Amino acid sequence: MNASRTLATAARVLAQLRHDRRTIALLLLIPVVMITLLRFVFDASPQTFDSIGASLLGIFPLITMFLVTSIATLRERTSGTLERLLAMPLAKADLIAGYALAFGALAVVQSALATGISLWLLDLDVVGSPWLLLLIALLDALLGTALGLFVSAFAASEFQAVQFMPAVIFPQLLLCGLFTPRDTMQPVLEAISNVLPMSYAVDGMNEVLRHTDITATFIRDATIVAACALLVLTLGAATLRRRTA
Amino acid sequence: MMNYSAEQAAPPPHGPAVTARDLTVVRGPRTVLRGLRFAVPRGRITGLLGPSGCGKTTLMRAVVGTQANVTGTLEVLGRPAGDAALRPRIGYVTQAPSVYTDLTVRQNLDYFAHVLRPGRDHREARHDAVTRAIADVDLTSHENALAGNLSGGQSSRVSLAVALLGTPELLVLDEPTVGLDPVLRRDLWNLFHTLADRGTTLLISSHVMDEAERCHRLLLMRAGRILAEDTPDALRARTATATAEEAFLHLVDEADSRQETLR
Numbered sequence: 001m002n003a004s005r006t007l008a009t010a011a012r013v014l015a016q017l018r019h020d021r022r023t024i025a026l027l028l029l030i031p032v033v034m035i036t037l038l039r040f041v042f043d044a045s046p047q048t049f050d051s052i053g054a055s056l057l058g059i060f061p062l063i064t065m066f067l068v069t070s071i072a073t074l075r076e077r078t079s080g081t082l083e084r085l086l087a088m089p090l091a092k093a094d095l096i097a098g099y100a101l102a103f104g105a106l107a108v109v110q111s112a113l114a115t116g117i118s119l120w121l122l123d124l125d126v127v128g129s130p131w132l133l134l135l136i137a138l139l140d141a142l143l144g145t146a147l148g149l150f151v152s153a154f155a156a157s158e159f160q161a162v163q164f165m166p167a168v169i170f171p172q173l174l175l176c177g178l179f180t181p182r183d184t185m186q187p188v189l190e191a192i193s194n195v196l197p198m199s200y201a202v203d204g205m206n207e208v209l210r211h212t213d214i215t216a217t218f219i220r221d222a223t224i225v226a227a228c229a230l231l232v233l234t235l236g237a238a239t240l241r242r243r244t245a
Numbered sequence: 246m247m248n249y250s251a252e253q254a255a256p257p258p259h260g261p262a263v264t265a266r267d268l269t270v271v272r273g274p275r276t277v278l279r280g281l282r283f284a285v286p287r288g289r290i291t292g293l294l295g296p297s298g299c300g301k302t303t304l305m306r307a308v309v310g311t312q313a314n315v316t317g318t319l320e321v322l323g324r325p326a327g328d329a330a331l332r333p334r335i336g337y338v339t340q341a342p343s344v345y346t347d348l349t350v351r352q353n354l355d356y357f358a359h360v361l362r363p364g365r366d367h368r369e370a371r372h373d374a375v376t377r378a379i380a381d382v383d384l385t386s387h388e389n390a391l392a393g394n395l396s397g398g399q400s401s402r403v404s405l406a407v408a409l410l411g412t413p414e415l416l417v418l419d420e421p422t423v424g425l426d427p428v429l430r431r432d433l434w435n436l437f438h439t440l441a442d443r444g445t446t447l448l449i450s451s452h453v454m455d456e457a458e459r460c461h462r463l464l465l466m467r468a469g470r471i472l473a474e475d476t477p478d479a480l481r482a483r484t485a486t487a488t489a490e491e492a493f494l495h496l497v498d499e500a501d502s503r504q505e506t507l508r
Contacts, residue, residue, distance in 0.1 A: 005360055005363045008359035008360065009356075009360075012345070015348055016347045016348055079346070080339045080342075081345060083343065084337065084339070084343040086311070087310065088361060089329075089332040089360065241313070243313040244312075245272055245273065245313045
């Protein structure tokens with residue numbers, strides 16, 4: 001692995017995005033618009049907004065980075081640029097770290113904007129530090145990038161790649177505790193939710209929502225999300241083959 | 246980035262750039278290449294000719310090391326094909342332009358130059374290499390255009406420029422002149438000859454037989470086998486024909502009748 005090649009890759013991914021202003025605008029604005037909408041949906045019950053709003057701040061980066069990465073990597077695979085890169089002296093880790101870095105940076109901007117507006121304009125009531133919200137959001141973004149990279153190996157077209165979003169993300173969304181606390185679910189579903197990474201992302205957000213300082217649960221949650229991201233990134237690396245049939 | 250010092254330090258080229266013995270490639274249920282034996286001499290242009298679907302691309306991918314399920318012996322620049330040490334020494338241009346359509350020509354080349362020669366110390370060398378590669382393929386006036394907005398011929402030249410970046414010892418070009426106008430085709434063949442004169446080995450595939458005359462040596466392929474391996478002159482003399490196309494057809498008929506008698 002080579003830091004210069006990783007940085008060059010990240011810069012290249014960001015340069016590609018820079019030529020696509022509409023995608024950047026959509027990435028940055030949609031979470032803000034959604035969270036604003038949510039604020040007024042729960043106009044009568046601010047507590048509900050607090051809990052769902054905080055969870056969503058963690059879920060947005062995961063979903064958007066999942067979509068962006070799965071399409072970007074799929075394009076890289078189908079356009080032949082991936083084959084070209086892998087025929088060059090580029091380590092797979094350079095490529096993956098470059099993507100993670102670029103989309104991570106984008107996720108930081110996206111989350112900072114959504115979190116800032118939620119806290120200061122929409123009166124989202126969070127007891128803990130906003131930096132911790134941002135940390136979980138960043139880890140979620142990395143998890144989304146990792147998942148996107150991984151599933152892109154199993155998609156032959158953009159159509160298929162987009163269908164992985166309901167397949168991979170929706171079950172986690174339903175079971176992560178956003179709609180109802182996980183311990184009130186049917187035990188089998190609760191057990192499943194215990195092994196899905198998004199559950200811990202939402203748990204972590206709720207820890208920050210309710211506690212002033214860093215709790216042990218928060219550290220556990222953050223570690224699990226980070227470990228999952230790393231694990232899936234490694235699995236994603238295994239799907240990049242220098243030799244293909 | 247002509248790496249003069251490295252070139253001087255390199256041992257004098259000896260033996261062919263590519264040697265294949267019993268080279269067989271299986272893709273799914275099909276055997277695409279069947280026990281090929283051939284050699285690609287150093288510092289020369291070797292044309293790989295044959296009808297579409299005869300296995301030219303698979304052969305090139307095997308040489309570059311991106312093809313799976315390769316058996317037999319395939320030695321490239323003194324190492325087994327696909328060896329990690331070969332990656333910076335080979336330039337490969339696929340049939341479809343493998344460039345980022347949402348980057349400009351220069352941004353594309355800058356990135357690939359970074360991959361080949363990372364680090365701050367090489368910034369100037371990279372810049373020079375990129376500028377030269379763009380000039381080599383005659384795209385200087387388009388260097389700030391998005392690759393996706395270029396014409397088909399222009400974007401395939403961007404792809405070629407990427408392969409020229411590292412001054413590779415072996416250039417593997419898969420139908421580089423398809424869809425180009427006659428003037429550009431001539432210019433590119435001149436460029437290929439300049440590169441060969443500088444010592445680069447070129448393996449160029451084409452299904453247009455009139456390009457055969459511009460190669461030093463030919464590999465004629467059909468249905469996963471090598472029909473003939475010789476210079477264009479020798480092939481024409483051997484088959485008593487006037488053009489490479491006629492020579493090819495003659496060899497095909499010959500091979501077919503041999504099959505008939507075997508049956």
